[in-house]
Amino acid sequence: MRRFVPRVFTGLRARLxxxxxxxxxxxxxxxxxTLPRLLDGYFLDQAQxxxxxxxxxxxxxxxxxxxxxxxxxxxxxxxxxxxxxPVAAQGIQDALGTPDRGRVLExxxxxxxxxxxxxxxxxxxxxxxxxxxxxxxxxxxxxxxGQQRENLTSTTPxxxxxxxxxxxxxxxxxxxxxxIVTLSxxxxxxxxxxxxxxxxxxxxxxIALIVAVIASILIADRLSxxxxxxxxxxxxxSEGHLDTRVTPxxxxxxxxxxTTAFNSMAERVQASIEYIRRDRDRSxxxxxxxxxxxxxxxxxxxxxxELLADGQVDDEATQREFLEQSRQQIERLDWLAxxxxxxSKLESGLVLLDLRPDDLRAVVESAVxxxxxxxxxxxxxxxxxxxxxxxxxxxxxxxxxxxLGNLLGNAIxxxxxxxxxxxxLELTDEGAELRVxxxxxxxxxxxxxxxxxxxxxxxQAHESRAAGSGLGLSIVRSIVEMHNGRVSISSxxxxxxxxxxxxxxxxxVSSPAAGPA
Numbered sequence: 213m214r215r216f217v218p219r220v221f222t223g224l225r226a227r228l229x230x231x232x233x234x235x236x237x238x239x240x241x242x243x244x245x246t247l248p249r250l251l252d253g254y255f256l257d258q259a260q261x262x263x264x265x266x267x268x269x270x271x272x273x274x275x276x277x278x279x280x281x282x283x284x285x286x287x288x289x290x291x292x293x294x295x296x297x298p299v300a301a302q303g304i305q306d307a308l309g310t311p312d313r314g315r316v317l318e319x320x321x322x323x324x325x326x327x328x329x330x331x332x333x334x335x336x337x338x339x340x341x342x343x344x345x346x347x348x349x350x351x352x353x354x355x356x357x358g359q360q361r362e363n364l365t366s367t368t369p370x371x372x373x374x375x376x377x378x379x380x381x382x383x384x385x386x387x388x389x390x391x392i393v394t395l396s397x398x399x400x401x402x403x404x405x406x407x408x409x410x411x412x413x414x415x416x417x418x419i420a421l422i423v424a425v426i427a428s429i430l431i432a433d434r435l436s437x438x439x440x441x442x443x444x445x446x447x448x449x450s451e452g453h454l455d456t457r458v459t460p461x462x463x464x465x466x467x468x469x470x471t472t473a474f475n476s477m478a479e480r481v482q483a484s485i486e487y488i489r490r491d492r493d494r495s496x497x498x499x500x501x502x503x504x505x506x507x508x509x510x511x512x513x514x515x516x517x518e519l520l521a522d523g524q525v526d527d528e529a530t531q532r533e534f535l536e537q538s539r540q541q542i543e544r545l546d547w548l549a550x551x552x553x554x555x556s557k558l559e560s561g562l563v564l565l566d567l568r569p570d571d572l573r574a575v576v577e578s579a580v581x582x583x584x585x586x587x588x589x590x591x592x593x594x595x596x597x598x599x600x601x602x603x604x605x606x607x608x609x610x611x612x613x614x615x616l617g618n619l620l621g622n623a624i625x626x627x628x629x630x631x632x633x634x635x636x637l638e639l640t641d642e643g644a645e646l647r648v649x650x651x652x653x654x655x656x657x658x659x660x661x662x663x664x665x666x667x668x669x670x671x672q673a674h675e676s677r678a679a680g681s682g683l684g685l686s687i688v689r690s691i692v693e694m695h696n697g698r699v700s701i702s703s704x705x706x707x708x709x710x711x712x713x714x715x716x717x718x719x720x721v722s723s724p725a726a727g728p729a
Contacts, residue, residue, distance in 0.1 A: 225432040232428030233421075240417045248410050255402040256362075263366050263398050266324045271370020271393035273323070274308070274330055277315055278391065281307035282377055291378035292389045293343050298334050300344035308346055316348045325354060326398035333390040336373045343389075350399075358404035365396040438467040442474055454482040509541035565608040565694055567719055572603040572612070572644055576637050579616035583624060591629035594620075597636040605644045606719045611691045618684040619648040619711050626709070627652035643697075643717040649710040655703040663701060664689040688713075695719050 281303060282289045291301045308316050308330060320328040332344040355361070370393040375386035438461045448456040457478060460471040516538050580596055587594045616635070623633040631651040638645055655663060664685045688711075692699045696716050703709035 225429075225436045228432035228435060229425070229428045232424060232431065236421060236424040236428075240420065244410075244413065244417070247413065248406060251406050251409055252402070255400075255405055256364075259362055259398065259400045259402050260364055260367065262400070263326065263364050263395055264368050266326065266398070267366040267368065267370050267393060267395045270319055270324050270328060270395060271372065271391065273319055274316065274370075274393050275372050275374060275391055277307055278304075278374055289377035292332065292374065292376045293334065294378075298343045300332060304332075304344060309348075311346070311348050316346060320348045320350050321354045324395050324398065325359075326350065326395040329392075329394045329396070331392040331394075333392065336388055336390050339371075339390050339392065355399045358401055359399040360403045361397050362400050362402065364398060366394055369394040435464075437461075438464065438471065442471065445474065445478070449478055449481065454478070454485055509545055512541050513538055565611065565719070567606045567608055569604050569606050570609055572605050572607065572637055572646070572715075573598050575607070575609055575612045575616060576635055576646070579613050579620060580635055582617060583620040586621070587624050587633065590624055590627070592624050592627050593632045595632060595634040597634065599638060603637060603639060603644050605715055605717065607695060607715065608691075611694070615688050615691050615713065616646065616648070618688050619713075622684055623648055623650035623652065623709070626650065631708075640714065643715045645715070646713040647710060649708060651708040654705040654707050654709055655701075656705060660701060660703060664699065 278292065282292065290303055292304065293299065294301050308314055309318075311317070316328055316330055320326065327350055328346075328348045330344075330346040330348075331342050333339045334341045334343050352361075370391075372391045373388040374391055376389050377386050379387055438458075441458050445456045445458045457475050458471045460468040460475075516535075576596065576598060580594055584594055620633065620635070627633055627650045633648065633650045636647045636649075638647075689699050692713055692715075696719050698714045699711065700714075701709065701711050
């Protein structure tokens with residue numbers, strides 16, 4: 213079925229369009245359910261008000277006819293009512309007419325377009341004593357096109373007290389007859405007006421529905437396009453295209469924030485994957501290096517063992533030499549295993565710092581004392597520069613001693629005989645700074661950004677600086693970062709190397725090793 217449905221009517225856009233149309237249809241349904249009734253009530257109220265106004269006009273003209281009738285006598289005013297009990301004078305019928313002819317009929321047909329009832333009461337005190345009543349109905353022949361009869365009666369009948377001048381020469385003393393005029397069942401355009409409005413509303417509703425369909429498609433497309441692009445980008449990202457990014461839309465703040473968050477996530481994923489790949493490559497290289505490092509002592513131990521076991525070495529001095537060489541190879545194996553285990557514990561967060569507010573000078577003095585024998589054997593001079601006052605700083609003495617031990621070991625190893633290694637400690641605004649500087653072979657500028665990375669041993673393995681496992685500086689960086697500190701290095705070939713360790717005054721109680729740099 214989906215093959216035959218346009219793309220715009222599938223997926224999220226279809227649901228958005230359908231939602232907009234449902235809202236539009238509900239709104240139009242509510243309008244058509246309530247507005248005609250409201251309009252009908254409004255126009256019915258208007259018809260009632262028009263009927264009341266027409267009643268006043270009709271009553272005014274009937275009153276004029278009665279006054280004209282009284283003044284039409286030759287010698288004296290003509291009576292409105294006469295006899296006992298009072299009844300309408302004979303001339304009233306001639307003046308007002310009958311239901312099928314006369315002035316009231318004309319008034320009903322031309323002015324009121326409604327049935328007219330004319331009543332004359334004996335006096336104002338007894339409006340219910342009707343002495344004369346004339347009902348003039350109108351037929352359908354007076355209705356104009358579109359008019360319909362309404363079941364209405366004027367709510368405020370026209371009522372006027374008219375003096376009957378025939379019975380007195382003084383108008384003030386003449387008895388007053390009460391004229392009552394009421395209109396009912398008028399012809400109006402109410403039904404046609406409501407029908408016309410509803411018809412116009414129907415046409416407008418159809419137009420509004422068409423506009424709503426077009427607008428909903430455009431809005432749905434505008435809303436769904438960023439989501440569709442994000443979906444496609446997420447699919448590409450899942451397929452391994454880590455450089456996939458989405459341009460944030462400028463017309464939606466929320467979608468812009470979502471797109472920015474997606475791009476940020478993609479960048480972090482890409483950085484993590486690249487770090488894992490680099491780490492995997494370095495691990496592979498390191499495993500190859502470790503295999504090579506292990507192969508040499510293992511081969512030597514096997515050779516020494518075979519020669520001693522076969523009894524081919526009878527000389528006691530040679531046997532002692534073989535045993536000494538075996539001991540050195542075993543120590544090398546132990547040293548390599550110890551460093552691997554140490555780095556693994558540091559970077560997995562299994563090591564907790566034992567922070568103490570001790571004097572850092574004691575750490576420096578202890579590390580120099582332990583490194584002094586190696587420096588003497590190498591013919592390297594160790595120089596210490598410490599402040600006179602105690603440098604009390606929260607730190608783990610054992611771990612910081614390990615940092616200085618690694619740095620001093622590297623400095624002594626790569627400094628030629630007759631060279632110098634200087635260790636200094638000084639206070640800074642942020643805390644304290646340790647420096648280890650040597651006059652050794654130095655490091656190429658291109659290698660400096662990588663020397664603290666795990667397993668890095670230099671680009672040329674045959675050089676003296678490439679000896680070892682490449683773990684010492686990685687351990688240094690991990691311990692320093694656990695102290696919330698920073699470690700930096702500066703060097704140039706032939707000019708020596710300087711490593712600076714900056715420690716802050718405030719250190720967390722415990723901190724895992726740093727992750728990807």
